[in-house]
Amino acid sequence: MASKKEIVGNYEVINDREVITRREVLLMGAMAAGGLVAASPAFAATPKVIAEASGVAKATGDTPYVARDFSSLISKKMPGLSESQISQHIKLYQGYIGKANELNGKLKDPDLAGPNATYAPLREMLVEESYAVNGVVYHEYYFGNLGGKGGEPTGDLKAALEERWGSTGKFMDYLKAAGKCMRGWVVIGYNTRGNHLSAFGLDMHNMWSPANLVPILVLDVYEHAYMIDYGIDRGKYLDAFMSNLDWDVVAKRLSYSHKHPSGTDSTL
Ligand SMILES: [Fe+2]
Structure with missing residues (x-):
């Protein structure tokens, strides 16, 4: 066949x-x-x-990171997330693409002089590479799970959330509370070590990023994600995020994460 x-x-x-x-x-x-x-x-x-x-045709050895096109999020006119807010956020993401490529190139033939754990050119580039690349990846997860109609998850995803948090309502309260606790990201994902869903909080792209988690839902709580629309009122932003969450994408990620517990690409 x-x-x-x-x-x-x-x-x-x-x-x-x-x-x-x-x-x-x-x-x-x-x-x-x-x-x-x-x-x-x-x-x-x-x-x-x-x-x-898969839409990443222009990636080359010199520029392995190619910005994904999230412009549809602007044209969708998502309620509670203005065109200005989203377009500025996408520009920021594109900046991380540029820096990730720049560091990728520099790290092919880096300055190895004076290797030192307090300061060395190589150390600084290695640290900032993780910042830039995670800035790319987490933003792609974030934009990828926006553009939906919010509401309630269903099916296996609903069951997995209920198993971990008791009910989808409790999970959403948990997510919004976590969103107020962190300075960068909240990442919900399939925990490959514990074989269940977990939540992790990050204060920066490369600070406390879990090694054993396949992200399925990513929430950006940096101020740049909401200050144009809401000033410092993060709670209103979190409500808007939940109203535009694409649960179908989250459910697909969960399905794939079970088949590939060692990792997945941020394409949904
Ligand atoms: Fe962001």
């Missing part, structure tokens, strides 16, 4: 069941090219084809 393939974000879905990440496709392609594995139908597509289909 001929297999049916489709690209969902960075995932290649085969026969509605098998899901492999673009990263895995690229890895297998590289292995096949190196004679490490035999070519198989599942990995017949070239990395270029996969990349084009």
